Amino acid sequence: ITGGAQTYLANLYEIFKGEGHDQRVYQFNDNVHDPELELVPHAPKVFNGGRALDLWWFNFLLPLKFKSLSKEDTLICHYAFHSLPLFWKKNVIVLSHGCEWDIPATSLSQKLKIKIAQWSFKHFKYLVANDTNYFRQLGVDIKPKERMFEEVLPGKWYIPNCVDTSVFTNVDPATDFPEHAIVVPRNISHARGIHLSIEAFAQFKEKFPETTLVVVGGGGDEQYKDYLNSLIQKHNLEGAVVFKGSIPWALMPGVYNACEMTVVPTLQREGTSLSALESMACGTATVSTNAQGLADLPTAQSDITADDLARVMIETYTSKDSVALSQQQEVRTNYNINKWKEGWLKVISQVQIR
Structure with a gap:
């Protein structure tokens, strides 16, 4: 598990397994073989189109699974973009993990994804969105945090991401993190805003020189990594910004408990961030931008600028214990996985009754 969408799928699988449903997962062939997997090959490397081309390639080849897909009672389609080749299927639940495009769109591919999302919203009866911003982008009048776990329109549900608070809670901290991380x-x-966190941290560290910024996550093209390194040098942060790489999801409760504050500096393409929720559930004060789906969360929020992010980081850090307690209580009450399970079972029941 390397990201929020994978965590979401794993949790969803366990819920339906517990209800006795047979399941299959249609995904890329990543050399993982299981009877419950239907595998689609990646785009040939000769095309050299990166992940963007790969996702279009998945849509192109998915119709080859028509025989198997036609036998499924219900399909849950992660991202509206992948619903296009399923136009013929009756019981499809389109699942949004947040907008799949920048706002405003910055490429032809993103503009096409918006068109597909608009078509999908009208074509398919059922939708589960994990943030209210997705609805707003499709013309629905709804405010952040409004109508949680409810049917916003007939067949269209807002079910925010939620967290297993028995797993993400106060546990022994990881031992390989700096003291004031x-x-x-x-x-x-770039969309995840690592550069924004470094620029904000440069201001934050002036007031709290004992702190270290620790980035936990993988990926990144070389050009962007070079840019991050140039920012570190520009602000004289050598040794004060640490890149840990990816850490297994099962170890993340210890990570959050080892840190004094969490920052989610996303710029684009964000739903109700599981990382933010998991951090708050662990009792770690959590700051985020107010980008897109993050506005639906109880994080301490800033505008999408380094100056404002630094301001909120400083304010939160000075009262981190009280902030952490308040956030933890709200997540345990309103964003716990039992409420998420109840919401999803209502959706499945609605589809099956039809």
Whole structure:
């Protein structure tokens, strides 16, 4: 498990397994073989189109699974973008993990994804979105945190991400983290705002020189990594910013408990961040931008600028214990996995009754 969508799928699988449903997962062939997997090959490397081309390739080849897909009672399609080749199927639940495009769109591919999302919203009866921003982008009048776990329109549900608070709680801290660590649990990409966290931390560290920024996540192209290193040098943060790489999901409770504050500096393409929720459930004060789905969370929020993020980081850190307690209580009450399970079972029941 390397990200929020994979965590979501794993939790969803366990819920349906517990209810006695047979399940199959249609995914890329990543050399993992299991009777419950239906595998689709990646795009040939000769095309050299990266992940963007790979996702289009998945759509292109998915119709080859028509025979198997036609036998499924219900399909849950992660991301509206992949619903296009399923246009013929009746019982499809389109699942959004947040907008799949920048706002505003910055490429032809993203503009096409918006068109597909708009078509999918009208074509398929059922949708589960994990944030209210997705609804707003499709023209629905709904405010952040409004109508949680409810049917916003007929067949269209808002079910925010939730966390297993028996797993993400106060546990023994990881031992290989600096004493005053500020963790950024984000894979390395521009949309995830790693550069923003470094620029904000440069200001934050002036007031709290004992702190270290620790980035936990993988990925990132070389050009972006070079840019991050240039920011570290520019702000004289050598040794004060540490890149830990990916850490297994099962070890993340210890990571959050080892850190004094969590920062989620996302710029684009974000739903109700599981990382933020998991951090808050562990009792670690959590700061985020107010980008997209993050506005639905009880994080301490900033605008998407380094200056404002630094301001909120400083304010939160000075009262981190009280902030952490308040956030932990709200997550345990309103974003626990039992409420998420109840919401999803209502959706499945609605589809099966039809």
